[in-house]
Structure formats: structure tokens, C-alpha cells
Amino acid sequence: MIRDWDDAYANRDHIPGADDFVRRWPEEAAAFRAALGERAELDLAYGEKPRQVMDLFRPEGQHLGLLVFVHGGYWRMFDKSNWSHFAEGALASGWAVAMPSYTLAPEARISQITQEVTAAVEAAAGLVQGPVRLAGHSAGGHLVTRLVCRDSCLSEDVLERLERVTSISGVHDLRPMLRLAMNADLRLDAAESRAESPVLREPLEDVRVMAWVGADERPEFVRQTTLLANIWTGLGAEMAQVKDAGRHHFDVIDGLREADSPLMQAVLG
Incomplete structure (x- = not known):
């Protein structure tokens, strides 16, 4: 039984050197953007609000397709500029990569x-x-699994092109968030927590979904990943799950930097 829900979802408190990752990411991301030069198209607006912008990184030569990577931070931290270097593996594989920022809680629900x-x-x-x-x-x-629920607002054209979705250490049942102190920022209520939980909705057909998590993550993140895999499999989704041995919440995404990594192959297919 979980008695301390804040601790159950606290990653930094349980990963040695966690703050080093957070400090290093913006520096590595900035260096990566600088090295790309004109192949990095920065601050492209997709809406009118200040944070409704994205960076688009293009590979050399012909594009094989588009990967959109959506950052984390409990819906209330970070922006696109922290993650640019995680486009490295997809670019090396010939895929363009878009990384959007979005309005954070508590400004946005x-x-x-x-x-x-x-x-x-x-x-x-x-x-x-x-x-x-x-x-x-x-x-x-x-967020990416929420976009492939049956009530998705993605256009028919995009859905026809969308073949694979990968949730890396995702939170798929938002109801536990109601118990966390951070909900002062998230402002979730019971109705929204249910409505925005992918595990409580039905998945779209014909989309392959990978639920990927570090085997050394907090038990709640492993449970949340297994939960999505189990429930969506039971609803007919083409699901797969991987528990990445030796990986925790902050280094589980390192495979995105390598074109031939198992994670990158799962993302692109």
C-alpha cells in the first residue's frame, strides 16, 4: 500500500546525480542546435501563445518521415530547448524531428x-x-498516448500517416495525481483526471503503441507502463512493452541519441 504518494512519483529523490542530468541537458541541447546550423528551424509558431512554438530539425538528404517528440516535466516544467540532442538518433536515420513547447501548468490545465x-x-x-x-x-x-485515443482531435490526414506511438516512462492514469502536492499546479479534479487518462479511454485502431520504461524506475512508473500495455491490449490495440534493464527515469531516453539503439528502432520501426 502506498502511503506517501508524493514520494512514489519523486524521481530526483531516488536517482543519484539526478540534478546533473537536468543541468547538462540544456547545454548539450544548445550545442546540438548550433552544430546543425540551417538544418535547425527554431521557434516555429503553431499557435498564438508564447509557448506555442516548436523546433524542427531536418536530416541531411531525403526525409523518410517525421518524428514528433513531446517533453515531460509533470506538465509544469521544461521546454523544447532542453531536449534537442535527443533528436540525434532519428536524424541519423533520415527522419525529421519536431520538438514543441507547450503552455505549462498552472497556466494551462x-x-x-x-x-x-x-x-x-x-x-x-x-x-x-x-x-x-x-x-x-x-x-x-x-500526451502522445492521449492523442491516439478514439476521441483524438488529430485530423484524418495525420491519423492516416501516424503508424507508431512510443510512451517512454509515461503516466497513463492521472487519478493518482489527485493525491500529490503538485496538483496545486495541475488543478486536476476527478472528472478531468478520468477524461484525460488514456487507460480509461479506448485506443484508435491501426496504431502501434510501445510502452517503454526503465526497469530501475520508481515502481509507480513501471506500474503505469504495464497498466497501459495490459488495458490497451485488452481493447484490441497493437501493444508492446519493454522494461529497459538498468535504466532509470532520466537515462531511459538516452537511446534516442543512437540510430541503432533498441529504443530508436522501436520508435521509428
């Missing part, structure tokens, strides 16, 4: 963030031809 990410995917798909892949980490994992 999670249902609003879902709509913003929908708009970002639509805008990115309008700039790059070919198949579309979605991937998200942590809160981003929630």
Missing part, C-alpha cells in the same frame, strides 16, 4: 495542454511529408 500538443503535431505534419511517429517522455508519454 492538462486538457488544454493536450489540445496544444495536437496543434503542434498538425503543424509539424504540414511541414514534413511522409509517415509520422510520436514519442514522449514522462508527461510527454501521457
Whole structure:
């Protein structure tokens, strides 16, 4: 039985050197953008609000398709500029990568963030031809799976191009968030927590979904990943699940930097 729900979802408190990851990411991301030069198209607007912007990174040569990566941070931290270097593996594989920012809680509710990410995917798909892949980490994992529920607001054109979705350490049942102190920012109530939980909704047909999690993560993140895999499999989704041995919440995404990593192969297919 969980008695301390805040601790159950506290990643930094249980990962040695966690703050080093958070400090290092913006530096590595900035260096990566600088090295790409003109192949990095920055701050492309997909809406009118300040954070409704995205970066688009293009590979050398012909594009094979588009990957949209949605960042995490419990829907209330970070922006696109922290994650640019995690486009490395997809770019090396010939895929363009879009990374959107979105309005954070408490300014936006999670249902609003879902709509913003929908708009970002639509805008990115309008700039790059070919198949579309979605991937998200942590809160981003929630958002990309939310976009492939049956009530998705993605256009028919994008859904026809969308073949694979990968949730990396995602939170798929938002009801536990009601018990956390951070809900002062999220402002979830019982109705919204149910409405925005992918595990309480039916998945779209014909989309392959990968639920990926570090085997050394907090038990709640492993449970949340297994929950999605179990429930959506029972609803007819083409599901797969991986528990990545030796990985925790902050290094589980490192495989996105390697074209031939198991994670990158799962994301792109």
C-alpha cells in the first residue's frame, strides 16, 4: 500500500546525480542546435501563445518521415530547448524531428495542454511529408498516448500517416495525481483526471503503441507502463512493452541519441 504518494512519483529523490542530468541537458541541447546550423528551424509558431512554438530539425538528404517528440516535466516544467540532442538518433536515420513547447501548468490545465500538443503535431505534419511517429517522455508519454485515443482531435490526414506511438516512462492514469502536492499546479479534479487518462479511454485502431520504461524506475512508473500495455491490449490495440534493464527515469531516453539503439528502432520501426 502506498502511503506517501508524493514520494512514489519523486524521481530526483531516488536517482543519484539526478540534478546533473537536468543541468547538462540544456547545454548539450544548445550545442546540438548550433552544430546543425540551417538544418535547425527554431521557434516555429503553431499557435498564438508564447509557448506555442516548436523546433524542427531536418536530416541531411531525403526525409523518410517525421518524428514528433513531446517533453515531460509533470506538465509544469521544461521546454523544447532542453531536449534537442535527443533528436540525434532519428536524424541519423533520415527522419525529421519536431520538438514543441507547450503552455505549462498552472497556466494551462492538462486538457488544454493536450489540445496544444495536437496543434503542434498538425503543424509539424504540414511541414514534413511522409509517415509520422510520436514519442514522449514522462508527461510527454501521457500526451502522445492521449492523442491516439478514439476521441483524438488529430485530423484524418495525420491519423492516416501516424503508424507508431512510443510512451517512454509515461503516466497513463492521472487519478493518482489527485493525491500529490503538485496538483496545486495541475488543478486536476476527478472528472478531468478520468477524461484525460488514456487507460480509461479506448485506443484508435491501426496504431502501434510501445510502452517503454526503465526497469530501475520508481515502481509507480513501471506500474503505469504495464497498466497501459495490459488495458490497451485488452481493447484490441497493437501493444508492446519493454522494461529497459538498468535504466532509470532520466537515462531511459538516452537511446534516442543512437540510430541503432533498441529504443530508436522501436520508435521509428
